[in-house]
Amino acid sequence: MVNHPIPSQVISRLKKGKASPTAIGGSLVTPFTIVLAVLIGISLFFMAQRFIYGLGAVTNINNGYPWGIWVVWDVVIATGFACGGYAMALVCYILNRGEYHHLVRPALTASLFGYSLGGASVLIDLGRYWNFWHILWPGYAQPGSVMFEVAACISCYILVLWIEFSPAFLEHFGFKNLKAKLNKVMFFFIGLGVLLPTMHQSSLGSLLVVFGYQIHPLWQTPLLPLLFLLTAVCMGFAIVIVEATWAAVGFKRDIHDELPMLSKIGKIIMGILVAYLVIRLGDLVVRGAIFKVFTSGVKSVMFLIEMAVFIYPIVVLSSPANRKRLSKLLAAAMSMLTGAILYRIDAFLVAYDTGPGWHYFPSVPEMMVTIGVIAIEVLAYIIFVRKFPILPGHSTPAAAE
Amino acid sequence: MTITRRNFLATAAAGGTAAAAACATLAPAGAEARESHKVPDNAVGLLYDATLCIGCKACMSACKEANDLPLEDTIGEKLWDTPLELSGKTYNVIKVYQSGTMENKDKAENGFAHIKRSCLHCADPSCVSACPVSAMQKRATDGVVTYNKDACIGCRYCVAACPFGVPQFQYDTPKPEIAKCQLCKHRMEQGKYAACAESCPTGATIFGSYAALSAEIDRRRAMKPGEPNLFPRRTPESGDMHEKAAPEYVDYVYGQKDAGGTQVRYLSGVAFDKLALPMGLPERAYAADSETLQHTLYGGMILPVVALAGLVTAAWRGSKDHHDDDEFDMFDHPEGGHK
Ligand code: SF4
Ligand code: SF4
Ligand code: SF4
Numbered sequence: 001m002v003n004h005p006i007p008s009q010v011i012s013r014l015k016k017g018k019a020s021p022t023a024i025g026g027s028l029v030t031p032f033t034i035v036l037a038v039l040i041g042i043s044l045f046f047m048a049q050r051f052i053y054g055l056g057a058v059t060n061i062n063n064g065y066p067w068g069i070w071v072v073w074d075v076v077i078a079t080g081f082a083c084g085g086y087a088m089a090l091v092c093y094i095l096n097r098g099e100y101h102h103l104v105r106p107a108l109t110a111s112l113f114g115y116s117l118g119g120a121s122v123l124i125d126l127g128r129y130w131n132f133w134h135i136l137w138p139g140y141a142q143p144g145s146v147m148f149e150v151a152a153c154i155s156c157y158i159l160v161l162w163i164e165f166s167p168a169f170l171e172h173f174g175f176k177n178l179k180a181k182l183n184k185v186m187f188f189f190i191g192l193g194v195l196l197p198t199m200h201q202s203s204l205g206s207l208l209v210v211f212g213y214q215i216h217p218l219w220q221t222p223l224l225p226l227l228f229l230l231t232a233v234c235m236g237f238a239i240v241i242v243e244a245t246w247a248a249v250g251f252k253r254d255i256h257d258e259l260p261m262l263s264k265i266g267k268i269i270m271g272i273l274v275a276y277l278v279i280r281l282g283d284l285v286v287r288g289a290i291f292k293v294f295t296s297g298v299k300s301v302m303f304l305i306e307m308a309v310f311i312y313p314i315v316v317l318s319s320p321a322n323r324k325r326l327s328k329l330l331a332a333a334m335s336m337l338t339g340a341i342l343y344r345i346d347a348f349l350v351a352y353d354t355g356p357g358w359h360y361f362p363s364v365p366e367m368m369v370t371i372g373v374i375a376i377e378v379l380a381y382i383i384f385v386r387k388f389p390i391l392p393g394h395s396t397p398a399a400a401e
Numbered sequence: 402m403t404i405t406r407r408n409f410l411a412t413a414a415a416g417g418t419a420a421a422a423a424c425a426t427l428a429p430a431g432a433e434a435r436e437s438h439k440v441p442d443n444a445v446g447l448l449y450d451a452t453l454c455i456g457c458k459a460c461m462s463a464c465k466e467a468n469d470l471p472l473e474d475t476i477g478e479k480l481w482d483t484p485l486e487l488s489g490k491t492y493n494v495i496k497v498y499q500s501g502t503m504e505n506k507d508k509a510e511n512g513f514a515h516i517k518r519s520c521l522h523c524a525d526p527s528c529v530s531a532c533p534v535s536a537m538q539k540r541a542t543d544g545v546v547t548y549n550k551d552a553c554i555g556c557r558y559c560v561a562a563c564p565f566g567v568p569q570f571q572y573d574t575p576k577p578e579i580a581k582c583q584l585c586k587h588r589m590e591q592g593k594y595a596a597c598a599e600s601c602p603t604g605a606t607i608f609g610s611y612a613a614l615s616a617e618i619d620r621r622r623a624m625k626p627g628e629p630n631l632f633p634r635r636t637p638e639s640g641d642m643h644e645k646a647a648p649e650y651v652d653y654v655y656g657q658k659d660a661g662g663t664q665v666r667y668l669s670g671v672a673f674d675k676l677a678l679p680m681g682l683p684e685r686a687y688a689a690d691s692e693t694l695q696h697t698l699y700g701g702m703i704l705p706v707v708a709l710a711g712l713v714t715a716a717w718r719g720s721k722d723h724h725d726d727d728e729f730d731m732f733d734h735p736e737g738g739h740k
Pocket of ligand 2: 558
């Protein structure tokens with residue numbers, strides 16, 4: 001999905017000054033893509049089982065835990081990971097900071113695939129998937145439902161992402177005029193492309209409000225939407241750092257030039273995280289739930305781990321010297337991502353308690369399907385950049401590998 | 402032009418001011434909390450009196466028959482219907498609380514008590530609020546919470562949301578449905594009523610209008626424990642009464658206010674938390690909390706539209722700043738690179 005080397009190559013290429021976008025070309029059959037294909041094959045096998053025998057044949061979900069990793073990972077966490085495009089568009093186009101510009105494109109590409117696959121994989125999880133269109137159909141759609149809001153917004157955002165990307169296709173197919181016209185109104189889609197993730201990333205948190213007492217007080221709060229939004233934006237920035245560092249490690253590249261940008265992003269992450277923690281802990285105090293921090297068994301432990309991995313990046317990033325070191329930036333970003341993943345898993349699964357006797361841990365086939373979805377995403381990305389002029393012209397043979 | 406710190410701050414400040422102004426103007430409108438829905442005027446429901454229940458499970462088999470549900474075999478005998486909980490095959494189940502020697506019926510110590518589990522037909526149901534496709538609906542007329550499988554997408558949000566763990570998804574079939582009591586709505590169309598109430602030999606489960614059941618609840622709670630009293634079977638007005646010593650009820654009517662109130666209510670001699678019903682639920686429905694939040698953020702789509710206007714303006718200014726011609730390409734940004 002995101003932790004693969006391609007976007008970082010993009011960054012490296014983008015650094016080589018302005019080159020017009022070209023397809024990278026090259027062979028689609030590499031050891032890496034073969035591994036991906038095998039993983040996809042395995043997951044297709046289990047998906048077939050799911051469609052032939054029902055969800056119970058493959059997953060461990062049950063009526064006490066009706067949502068498993070196909071919801072929590074494939075949608076809630078995966079779309080968070082895919083917030084790189086959202087976060088970069090926010091600083092670059094809305095706050096008008098052109099210097100971040102060359103980080104936008106790789107981030108947006110990862111978002112395109114993260115969201116498209118996240119949206120499509122919902123069909124695997126829906127019990128009555130053949131009715132999925134009802135959710136956007138007048139007469140069926142129920143606007144009071146938080147899930148309606150999430151579904152409508154994510155669908156629109158996927159559409160917007162493809163529109164934002166369409167210049168690449170139009171160029172490929174030689175529609176220069178159309179491309180020019182589209183570019184004139186692109187600012188509208190950029191605005192929309194920032195609004196929609198703001199809406200649905202926060203709504204992913206709102207989903208839990210109606211669960212009431214079934215969500216432990218350390219997580220249940222009317223501020224869930226704000227907390228989910230803040231961590232989603234942070235995830236977007238952290239992903240950009242991870243992708244950039246990946247290049248430095250994987251290709252032994254000197255990324256001296258990029259560092260100032262990345263350290264600024266580190267500073268942004270620090271700021272948002274501080275706000276997040278102040279709001280989260282302040283809310284616990286106001287609701288009187290703070291005393292549950294040490295008295296709730298496993299849930300307390302999970303909460304404290306979350307706090308630790310959120311506080312660690314703040315401590316690291318608070319030192320300007322650390323912000324200049326790639327290793328420290330990476331450590332902080334990884335810690336932040338871990339925190340955001342844990343926060344989502346905790347809120348949806350650990351904090352969720354419908355009464356005694358119910359347990360959930362994903363089955364191996366269930367996990368294989370999730371891994372397969374990630375593999376599809378990565379493979380699609382590779383094919384995409386090799387066949388379409390997404391990336392600026394490459395200049396080093398290493399980058400084309 | 403080059404991006405300077407100053408014009409960055411100016412843009413950010415302008416955007417921030419606009420957002421703050423928008424929030425300030427819209428906050429009062431959005432702050433209107435949605436109240437919990439009340440039980441409709443002509444509501445119907447059930448009263449389950451655990452002290453009258455003998456655990457015969459006649460209601461369970463009547464429910465299976467009335468709703469065409471398959472038997473469930475949990476003990477491997479393939480002889481009886483033996484569900485232990487609500488499930489994709491079971492809308493109604495009788496469970497038992499057991500303590501110590503189990504000598505005393507309806508006593509918490511060394512006693513036992515039955516409890517009937519089925520949909521409570523909430524006044525303001527979480528399942529209805531959660532369902533994105535209106536498959537779960539509350540009938541305005543009698544307040545029955547219905548399920549329409551032809552609308553359902555199988556997302557299981559209702560399963561997760563119901564505070565009483567009622568809706569059950571069918572995990573063992575490629576064409577799953579949500580299993581949930583609909584108060585025999587198909588029998589009501591034929592002038593009949595809930596099969597469980599009709600079949601109950603002791604009047605532990607009775608069906609009636611919400612008002613009549615309220616009166617019956619008041620009557621029973623006013624009884625003097627130990628004194629003989631008459632209890633109706635099937636419905637409060639059936640006239641088919643049997644005599645029994647009045648039980649000692651705990652001082653709580655489950656469903657009167659819990660999570661906004663329900664149309665199926667319970668009386669018992671044993672505290673309800675021992676009967677696996679969640680205690681301490683707020684009187685305000687969770688659906689009201691959730692929809693208030695949604696309405697605050699998205700009511701009339703005012704906030705999103707204002708935000709969109711701000712964002713589009715910012716993006717438009719961005720594109721102007723960077724381009725004198727109209728060749729704006731978000732991927733080929735002349736200002737890209739380091740400053
Ligand atoms: S008990 Fe559960 S399923 Fe029944 S109406 Fe209430 S929320 Fe819906
Ligand atoms: S599973 Fe069906 S009835 Fe339940 S919330 Fe989803 S669409 Fe509605
Ligand atoms: S039919 Fe009546 S007495 Fe028998 S188990 Fe059901 S509620 Fe209890």
